[in-house]
Amino acid sequence: MTRTSLTQLEARDAFIARHIGPDAAEQQQMLDTLGYASRAALIDAIVPENIRNRAALPLGQFAEPMPEQAALAKLKGIAAQNKVVKSLIGQGYHGTFTPGVVLRNIFENPAWYTAYTPYQPEISQGRLEAILNFQQAITDLTGMGIANASMLDEGTSAAEAMTLLQRVGKSKSKLFYVANDVLPQTLEVIRTRAEPLGIEVRTFDPAELAGVSDAFGVLLQYPGVDGSVRDYRADVEKVKATGAMIVVAADLLALTLLTPPGEWGADVVVGNSQRFGVPLGFGGPHAGYMATRDEYKRSMPGRLVGVTVDQQGNMAYRLALQTREQHIRREKATSNICTAQVLLAVIASMYAVYHGPQGLAQIATRVHRYTGILAGNLRTLGYRITNQTFFDTLTIATDRAEALHAAAVANGINLRRIDASHVGVSLDETVDRGTLAALWAVFATGAGKENADAPDFAAIEESAEDAFPAELARASAYLTHPVFNRYHSETEMLRYLRSLADKDLALDRTMIPLGSCTMKLNATSEMIPVTWPEFSNIHPFAPEDQTVGYREMIGQLEEMLCAVTGYAAVSLQPNAGSQGEYAGLLVIQKYHQSRGEGHRNICLIPSSAHGTNPASASMVNMQVVVTACDENGNVDLADLKAKAEQHSKNLACVMVTYPSTHGVFEEGIKELCEIVHSHGGQVYIDGANMNALVGVAAPGAFGGDVSHLNLHKTFCIPHGGGGPGVGPIGVGAHLAEFLPNQRSTGYQRNEKGIGAVSAAAYGSASILPISWMYIAMMGAEGLTAATETAILNANYIARRLAPHYPVLYSGHDGLVAHECILDLRPLTDATGISNEDVAKRLMDYGFHAPTMSFPVPGTLMIEPTESEAKAELDRFIEAMIAIRGEIAKVESGEFDKANNPLKFAPHTAAVLTADEWDRQYSRSQAAYPLASLRKQKYWPPVGRADNVYGDRNLMCGCAPISAYE
Incomplete structure (x- = not known):
C-alpha cells in the first residue's frame, strides 16, 4: 500500500479544488474533446506568445495557497488591529442595527448575494419586488414622484443630480451652487465631476439662499452637516423663480419626522440609505438614492423597476427602460452608472418593511429625544450649541476640542472632528441611556466638572422638546402600502423573504452562463469576514489609529492586484467598474495636463466597446472617435493607425477591452499599444475580461497604462443582484501620483492626485476582504489555474x-x-x-x-x-x-x-x-x-x-x- 505523504495530507491546495469546478480527470476529458494534451498546451494555442506570461505571479507572502482556516485566522489577526468604537461622527454615516432576520436571510444568504442583475425578469421576481419596495420607500419618504434603485453612494448621487438638472433644466448657466453645510465628501465628488464638464461650483451660506442667482442648480443639505434643520420653503420659491432647480440631500430617518423636500420645492432629492440597517463598513457599500419629479424619469440615471404584465396578462415586475442611457447615447451620454448597490438597497428596503412606518417613526423619535436630552445636559455643563435646530446632530463650541476627543475615545466613543474650537456629535439608533451617561462623563471632564452629578434624566426628558421648526413637522403619511404594514413579526418576515428568494434563480441553484459578467463561486470563507465587527462597524472617518488593520488589508490587496496586473500602483476608491473607467480617464487627463498637453482630448474607442466606455469619455469631456472592427470582430489596426495619425497632436488615449468584447485574444494588442504610444496617447485596457488574463498575461506588462478591474467579476465579490461592485484602477508608474485622493476628509495619497470619485476614501471597503481571501487561498498557482480552467x-x-x-x-x-x-x-x-x-x-x-x-x-x-x-x-x-x-x-x-x-x-x-x-x-x-x-x-x-x-x-x-x- 502506498504511503500518503504528510504534504499530501495537509492538502494545502484544498481551496483551489473547491473553487475550480472540474477535477483533473474531467479537465482531461474536456481537453480530449478539444484535441489538446494538457491545459498548458491549450493556453499556448490561445494566448498570443508576445504577451504570454510564463513566470509565477509575484505574490510575495501570498504566493503559496493558504487553507481556508489559515486564511481566516490570518485575516482575523489583521482585523484585530482595528478598534471597534461607538462612532457618533455622523457626516452621512451612522450606527445602525441590521435586523437579525434580514442579516441571516439576505446579507448572509447566497440566494440573494449570488444573484445577477435582474435583466431577465421572469426569474428575478423576488429581487425585483424587493427593489420596488426600496423605490416606494424612497418616494414616500422624500415626497417625490419617482425614485431609482439605486445610486452608488450619496456623493455620486449628488453629482449625478447636478448633471441631471443641467440636462432637464431650461437655464443656460454653468453655475452650480452648493450650501456650505453640505457633507464635505459630497462637495468634493461634485467638484471632481464638475471640473471636466466646465461647470463652476460655488459654495454659499444657506442662510443667504434667497440671494442665489444666475445658477442652473442649487444643492442643499437637510439637515445640514452641522445638524441645523432649516426652513427653506420661502427661499426655494425665490430661487426657482430665477430659473434654477433645487437638489436636496436628505437624511431618510429624519424624513419620518420632517416635512419632505418634495413638499417644499425640491426637484431632485438624493442621499444614502445606510442608516436603514446597512453596516458602516468603513464607508461602503451603501445604496445611494435619487428621487425626482415624475416628468424626469426618462432622464434619470440608474436603474428603475416598473410593473408590466406577462403573456397571460398577470402582473409582473421588470427593469424599465433597461437600455440605459450609456448604451443608447454612448458618447453623448452624461452618466455611466452601470453597477447599482442592489443588495444594500434590498437590505434597506427590508429594514423599512420590517419596522414599518410606526417603527421607523419610533426609532427617529427616540434618536431625536436622546439628542434633546444630550443638548440639555450640555447646556447644564455650560456648553454653547451652535445649531439652534437639530434632528440628531449637535455642533458644540469649545476651547478644549482635543481634550474632548481624548476623553471620548477613553469612553469608547468617537466624536466628529470639525476644527480646534468645535466638536460634533450625531446620535443614532444604537445609542441608549448608557451612551448618554458616557457622553455626560466626557463633556463633564471637558468642562472641568469631573465630579458633577449627572442631571436627572427624567427631568431633562420632560423639558426636551422637538428642536426643529414646528412648521416643518411632517404631516403627510408614508409607507402606507400593505407591504410596509404586515411583516413586523419575525415569523412573517422570515416567510416573506423566503417567498421572494424562491422566485429567483441565483448561483445557489444553477450556473449563470452570462458572457462578460463572470458569475463564479463566491465562497463562504470569502464572505465570512464581511460581517466581522472589526470590518463592519468601523466609521469611514474614524481616527487612523483605529483603522490600522483595515489599511493593512487594503495595502496588501493593492499589492496583490499589482502583482496580477503588472501595474505599479492600484487605487481601490472607485466603487463600480463604471467609476473605475471614469477615474482612469481622469488620471490620464491629469497626466497630460502635468506635461503641458492638456489639449489632448481625443479618445479612440473600437465600435465593439462596452457602452460605458464612450459614456465615461464623454463625462471627462473627451471627444470620442470610433475605430472600426474587421470582419472577425478584431480591432481594425489599419483604421486605428490612420485615426491615431489624424489626431496625433490631440490624441489622449485609446479604450480597448482585452480579451476583446467578442471573446477573442486579438493578436495585435501589442501593436495597438505601440501605435497609440507613438502618438503620445495612453492605453486604457478595460479589465472586464480580466478572468481570462490572471496568471497568463498582464495588461501592465504588454502595453497598458491604466486598467479598471471588476472585483465583482474576476475577484469573487458577489454581484448581489446587480451590486455591490468594486472597480479599482491599476496604473503604470508614471501615472501613480495622479490616483484619487479625498482631501476633504484628510486622505491625500499624493498632492498631484485627482479629487475623490466616491464618497469614501477606500470606496466599498467592507467587501474588500472577499477578494483578499480569494487571492490568499488561491495563491499564484491557483489564480493561474482558475484562468486556464475558465478558458x-x-x-x-x-x-x-x-x-x-x-x-x-x-x-x-x-x-x-x-x-x-x-x-x-x-x-x-x-x-x-x-x-x-x-x-x-x-x-x-x-x-x-x-x-x-x-x-x-x-x-x-x-x-x-x-x-x-x-x-x-x-x-x-x-x-x-x-x-x-x-x-x-x-x-x-x-x-x-x-x-x-x-x-x-x-x-x-x-x-x-x-x-x-x-x-x-x-x-x-x-x-x-x-x-x-x-x-x-x-x-x-x-x-x-x-x-x-x-x-x-x-x-x-x-x-x-x-x-x-
Whole structure:
C-alpha cells in the first residue's frame, strides 16, 4: 500500500479544488474533446506568445495557497488591529442595527448575494419586488414622484443630480451652487465631476439662499452637516423663480419626522440609505438614492423597476427602460452608472418593511429625544450649541476640542472632528441611556466638572422638546402600502423573504452562463469576514489609529492586484467598474495636463466597446472617435493607425477591452499599444475580461497604462443582484501620483492626485476582504489555474455547441478566450425563433439566460467561468442541444412558428395545470423537455414579461393594493 505523504495530507491546495469546478480527470476529458494534451498546451494555442506570461505571479507572502482556516485566522489577526468604537461622527454615516432576520436571510444568504442583475425578469421576481419596495420607500419618504434603485453612494448621487438638472433644466448657466453645510465628501465628488464638464461650483451660506442667482442648480443639505434643520420653503420659491432647480440631500430617518423636500420645492432629492440597517463598513457599500419629479424619469440615471404584465396578462415586475442611457447615447451620454448597490438597497428596503412606518417613526423619535436630552445636559455643563435646530446632530463650541476627543475615545466613543474650537456629535439608533451617561462623563471632564452629578434624566426628558421648526413637522403619511404594514413579526418576515428568494434563480441553484459578467463561486470563507465587527462597524472617518488593520488589508490587496496586473500602483476608491473607467480617464487627463498637453482630448474607442466606455469619455469631456472592427470582430489596426495619425497632436488615449468584447485574444494588442504610444496617447485596457488574463498575461506588462478591474467579476465579490461592485484602477508608474485622493476628509495619497470619485476614501471597503481571501487561498498557482480552467470550460462549451449553433468569433482552430458568442441570426431568419426565445426557453430547463444581443444583436454570449463542474457544463450543453432540436421541429413544420414551446416560454405551473390547454405541443414537452428535470425543477413565477407594455405603462411604485386582496 502506498504511503500518503504528510504534504499530501495537509492538502494545502484544498481551496483551489473547491473553487475550480472540474477535477483533473474531467479537465482531461474536456481537453480530449478539444484535441489538446494538457491545459498548458491549450493556453499556448490561445494566448498570443508576445504577451504570454510564463513566470509565477509575484505574490510575495501570498504566493503559496493558504487553507481556508489559515486564511481566516490570518485575516482575523489583521482585523484585530482595528478598534471597534461607538462612532457618533455622523457626516452621512451612522450606527445602525441590521435586523437579525434580514442579516441571516439576505446579507448572509447566497440566494440573494449570488444573484445577477435582474435583466431577465421572469426569474428575478423576488429581487425585483424587493427593489420596488426600496423605490416606494424612497418616494414616500422624500415626497417625490419617482425614485431609482439605486445610486452608488450619496456623493455620486449628488453629482449625478447636478448633471441631471443641467440636462432637464431650461437655464443656460454653468453655475452650480452648493450650501456650505453640505457633507464635505459630497462637495468634493461634485467638484471632481464638475471640473471636466466646465461647470463652476460655488459654495454659499444657506442662510443667504434667497440671494442665489444666475445658477442652473442649487444643492442643499437637510439637515445640514452641522445638524441645523432649516426652513427653506420661502427661499426655494425665490430661487426657482430665477430659473434654477433645487437638489436636496436628505437624511431618510429624519424624513419620518420632517416635512419632505418634495413638499417644499425640491426637484431632485438624493442621499444614502445606510442608516436603514446597512453596516458602516468603513464607508461602503451603501445604496445611494435619487428621487425626482415624475416628468424626469426618462432622464434619470440608474436603474428603475416598473410593473408590466406577462403573456397571460398577470402582473409582473421588470427593469424599465433597461437600455440605459450609456448604451443608447454612448458618447453623448452624461452618466455611466452601470453597477447599482442592489443588495444594500434590498437590505434597506427590508429594514423599512420590517419596522414599518410606526417603527421607523419610533426609532427617529427616540434618536431625536436622546439628542434633546444630550443638548440639555450640555447646556447644564455650560456648553454653547451652535445649531439652534437639530434632528440628531449637535455642533458644540469649545476651547478644549482635543481634550474632548481624548476623553471620548477613553469612553469608547468617537466624536466628529470639525476644527480646534468645535466638536460634533450625531446620535443614532444604537445609542441608549448608557451612551448618554458616557457622553455626560466626557463633556463633564471637558468642562472641568469631573465630579458633577449627572442631571436627572427624567427631568431633562420632560423639558426636551422637538428642536426643529414646528412648521416643518411632517404631516403627510408614508409607507402606507400593505407591504410596509404586515411583516413586523419575525415569523412573517422570515416567510416573506423566503417567498421572494424562491422566485429567483441565483448561483445557489444553477450556473449563470452570462458572457462578460463572470458569475463564479463566491465562497463562504470569502464572505465570512464581511460581517466581522472589526470590518463592519468601523466609521469611514474614524481616527487612523483605529483603522490600522483595515489599511493593512487594503495595502496588501493593492499589492496583490499589482502583482496580477503588472501595474505599479492600484487605487481601490472607485466603487463600480463604471467609476473605475471614469477615474482612469481622469488620471490620464491629469497626466497630460502635468506635461503641458492638456489639449489632448481625443479618445479612440473600437465600435465593439462596452457602452460605458464612450459614456465615461464623454463625462471627462473627451471627444470620442470610433475605430472600426474587421470582419472577425478584431480591432481594425489599419483604421486605428490612420485615426491615431489624424489626431496625433490631440490624441489622449485609446479604450480597448482585452480579451476583446467578442471573446477573442486579438493578436495585435501589442501593436495597438505601440501605435497609440507613438502618438503620445495612453492605453486604457478595460479589465472586464480580466478572468481570462490572471496568471497568463498582464495588461501592465504588454502595453497598458491604466486598467479598471471588476472585483465583482474576476475577484469573487458577489454581484448581489446587480451590486455591490468594486472597480479599482491599476496604473503604470508614471501615472501613480495622479490616483484619487479625498482631501476633504484628510486622505491625500499624493498632492498631484485627482479629487475623490466616491464618497469614501477606500470606496466599498467592507467587501474588500472577499477578494483578499480569494487571492490568499488561491495563491499564484491557483489564480493561474482558475484562468486556464475558465478558458478550458468556455472552449469546451463552444466546441460541443458548434455543430448546433455557429460560434461567431474565434481565433485559429476555432478557439475562443473565456467566453463565446453563439450566432442565432441564421436560425431567426429561417424560423422566426429569436435569441430571446432561446433565453426564455432555457428558464424551463432551469437555467439563467446567457447575455443577449451584446456585443452583437441577435446573439447569445456564454461565459461558464472556472467554478462550474463538467457535470453542470454538460447539463447546460444538453439543454442547448435539446432547444436546438425544438427549433429543428419549427424548421420542419412539426411545431407551428407561432405556437411552440419557445414562443410561449417560460411556462409557469399555473399555465401547465390550467384546465384548458390550447398549445400544439404537450404539457410534458413544455415542463419536462429533459427527463432529469422531473427530479429537480425550477418553476418560473411569471410568464414572459411584456417589455413594450412595461415601457409604455411605467408604474414605479409598489404593486397596487388590489394585488394583495
